[in-house]
Amino acid sequence: MANSKHVGFRAPLNKEDTPEKTLGCRAANPDICKFNGTDFCAFCRADGMCTQPPKTWSKQYEKLKAEESEKNNG
Numbered sequence: 001m002a003n004s005k006h007v008g009f010r011a012p013l014n015k016e017d018t019p020e021k022t023l024g025c026r027a028a029n030p031d032i033c034k035f036n037g038t039d040f041c042a043f044c045r046a047d048g049m050c051t052q053p054p055k056t057w058s059k060q061y062e063k064l065k066a067e068e069s070e071k072n073n074g
């Protein structure tokens with residue numbers, strides 16, 4: 001899917017990202033996301049926030065946060 005709101009699961013964190021929400025869509029395949037087209041979806045919201053990221057997002061968030069911290073400290 002070629003859309004500027006599709007960020008990608010492994011893309012670096014945005015400052016607005018949290019373990020519970022993401023700026024943009026982090027779904028591997030947004031077309032089959034059950035929240036696509038709803039008020040939870042980054043593609044439908046004016047603020048571009050996905051409030052129902054993939055279930056694995058919180059773990060990926062922590063991994064990306066650690067990588068970011070390592071990069072900034074190393």
